[in-house]
Amino acid sequence: MAVGRRKVTVIGAGNVGATTAQRIVESNLADVVLIDVVEGLPQGKALDLAEAAPLHYHDHTVVGTNDYSDTAGSDVIVVTAGLARQPGMTRDDLLIKNMGIVRAVVGQAAGQSPDAFIIVVTNPLDAMVHVALETTGFPRERVIGMAGVLDSARFRVFIARELGVSVVDVSAFVLGGHGDTMVPLPRLSTVAGIPLPELLSAERIDALADRTRNGGAEIVGLLKSGSAFYAPASSAVSMVDSILNDRKRVLPCAVLLQGEYKIDGLVVGVPVVLGASGVERIIEVKLTDAEQTALRTSSESVRSLVETMRNAQA
Ligand code: A3D
Numbered sequence: 491m492a493v494g495r496r497k498v499t500v501i502g503a504g505n506v507g508a509t510t511a512q513r514i515v516e517s518n519l520a521d522v523v524l525i526d527v528v529e530g531l532p533q534g535k536a537l538d539l540a541e542a543a544p545l546h547y548h549d550h551t552v553v554g555t556n557d558y559s560d561t562a563g564s565d566v567i568v569v570t571a572g573l574a575r576q577p578g579m580t581r582d583d584l585l586i587k588n589m590g591i592v593r594a595v596v597g598q599a600a601g602q603s604p605d606a607f608i609i610v611v612t613n614p615l616d617a618m619v620h621v622a623l624e625t626t627g628f629p630r631e632r633v634i635g636m637a638g639v640l641d642s643a644r645f646r647v648f649i650a651r652e653l654g655v656s657v658v659d660v661s662a663f664v665l666g667g668h669g670d671t672m673v674p675l676p677r678l679s680t681v682a683g684i685p686l687p688e689l690l691s692a693e694r695i696d697a698l699a700d701r702t703r704n705g706g707a708e709i710v711g712l713l714k715s716g717s718a719f720y721a722p723a724s725s726a727v728s729m730v731d732s733i734l735n736d737r738k739r740v741l742p743c744a745v746l747l748q749g750e751y752k753i754d755g756l757v758v759g760v761p762v763v764l765g766a767s768g769v770e771r772i773i774e775v776k777l778t779d780a781e782q783t784a785l786r787t788s789s790e791s792v793r794s795l796v797e798t799m800r801n802a803q804a
Contacts, residue, residue: 499524525557536553572588574716639743
């Protein structure tokens, strides 16, 4: 990684992208380049963020641009560019549109920063990690999807509220795809080391896991237009932090499996050690039959998205 000032490019200056940029500079992590296809949008948000620097006691630069040459030499690229689902648009329509966007933006950004780590946020998440891997040809250690960090943060909040305890003491273990196909593992989720099933009934755990699975939809329902962005941005930033500061945090991330968890060639959310080399290790835990089946179902839904994308290109 480059010595001296660290540089993170955030592609997409919308809700998630701008909030990610804000959190990166205000937590003193790195300089940020914010890039978007819309002219003026990244420049305006970057200037606004830069003008807050004296109030947050940081000296990081925030550059807004539409030109990929400004992103050259980035240590990390966070990909949030994409469309949200519009009325009348199917999931597959969105898949194909965002495939085109992610391919275009990641190709240009990777060309400028061939050694960067890529953190993908654009949905459908697991499929977009496939697109980023194929477009860049980067090794799987450097192309990582953000989903599990958010899902487990949501689960932690719901568990903490239910038990009236600090979120800090709750640790939630999730596997699998983002959203509907997330696989929570209550037996490996703990409150200050105490396994969750000792503290909550199976029924309550199921209810909290369901709420977590639908966590994105719950917020869309409240906001009416747009989707969650504060917690998604925080989740991406915790991954950036673990890489840039070589923290070696154990975080659930969407990575390409090559035989781990008996899955080969598909991007699935699993616990990994995230450090200065990106995904430094995939942690394999022994699953029960039911958990393995749920994980397989989750990975099959990723396979079907990958096939839809292949057919669209054929
Ligand atoms: P939004 O506020 O609409 O921002 C998207 C931005 O992407 C807009 O500013 C667009 O102009 C920009 N954009 C579109 N096409 C291009 C392009 N070709 N080049 C550069 N920029 C472009 O959306 P958002 O910030 O709320 O969400 C961004 C993405 O993240 C969406 O796909 C969401 O579904 C996804 N998301 C994922 C999670 C996960 O947990 C995986 C959570 C929240 C959001």
